[in-house]
Amino acid sequence: MALEQYIRDIVDFPKPGIIFKDITPLLASPKGTEECLQLLINSLKEKQIDKVIGVESRGFFFATLLAHHFNAGFIPVRKPKKLPFETISASYELEYGTDTLEMHIDAIQPGDKVLIHDDVLATGGTAKAVCELVKQLGGEIVQVNFLMELSFLNGREKIKEYDIFTAINY
Numbered sequence: 001m002a003l004e005q006y007i008r009d010i011v012d013f014p015k016p017g018i019i020f021k022d023i024t025p026l027l028a029s030p031k032g033t034e035e036c037l038q039l040l041i042n043s044l045k046e047k048q049i050d051k052v053i054g055v056e057s058r059g060f061f062f063a064t065l066l067a068h069h070f071n072a073g074f075i076p077v078r079k080p081k082k083l084p085f086e087t088i089s090a091s092y093e094l095e096y097g098t099d100t101l102e103m104h105i106d107a108i109q110p111g112d113k114v115l116i117h118d119d120v121l122a123t124g125g126t127a128k129a130v131c132e133l134v135k136q137l138g139g140e141i142v143q144v145n146f147l148m149e150l151s152f153l154n155g156r157e158k159i160k161e162y163d164i165f166t167a168i169n170y
C-alpha cells in the first residue's frame with residue numbers, strides 16, 4: 001500500500017481552511033510505520049549520526065525510531081517552558097506573530113553529526129528554528145527529514161542550505 005494511504009485528511013482542523021494531515025493511521029500500522037522508517041533510513045545510506053532531534057510533538061515518534069536504528073542519542077526540541085534543565089531558544093514566524101522552540105543547552109556537543117526529524121514540512125518556520133538551535137551549539141546538520149512535505153507552501157526554501165528528505169510529497 002502506498003504510504004499516502006496511511007495519511008488521513010481532516011478538513012477544517014484545527015481551523016477553518018486547513019486540511020490537517022493526520023498521521024495516526026500510519027502510527028497505528030506496523031507495516032506502514034516500518035515502510036516509512038525504511039525510506040527515511042535508506043535516504044541516509046551509511047552516514048554517521050550522533051544525535052537525532054525530534055520536534056514536539058509529532059516529530060517525536062519517528063525520531064526515536066531513527067535514533068535507535070542509528071545507535072544515536074534522541075534529543076527533544078520542545079515548546080517553551082517544557083524542558084526542565086537550562087535551555088537555548090529560537091523564535092520563528094507564524095501566520096500571525098511568533099513562536100519559540102527550546103532545546104537543552106547540553107543536548108549537542110560541537111561537531112556532533114545531527115539528524116533533524118519532524119512529521120510535516122509546511123511553511124518551514126519550525127524547521128528553520130530547529131536548525132538555528134543546532135547551529136548555536138555547534139552541531140553539524142547531516143539531514144533534515146520529514147514524513148511529508150506540503151510543497152505548495154515552499155517551506156524547503158527556508159532551509160535550502162541543508163540536505164532535505166521527505167517520504168511523501170503533497
Ligand SMILES: O=P(O)(O)OC[C@H]1O[C@H](OP(=O)(O)OP(=O)(O)O)[C@H](O)[C@@H]1O
Nearest residue numbers: 056057058118120121122123124125126
Ligand atoms: O513548517 P511549519 O509551518 O513551521 O509547520 C510544521 C510544524 O507544524 C506542526 O506542529 P505543531 O506546531 O502543530 O505541533 P504538534 O506537533 O505538537 O501538533 C508540525 O508537526 C510541524 O512541527
Ligand SMILES: Nc1ncnc2[nH]cnc12
Nearest residue numbers: 018019020021022120122
Ligand atoms: N496541514 C497540516 N497538517 C498537519 N500538520 C501540519 N503542520 C502544519 N500544517 C499542517
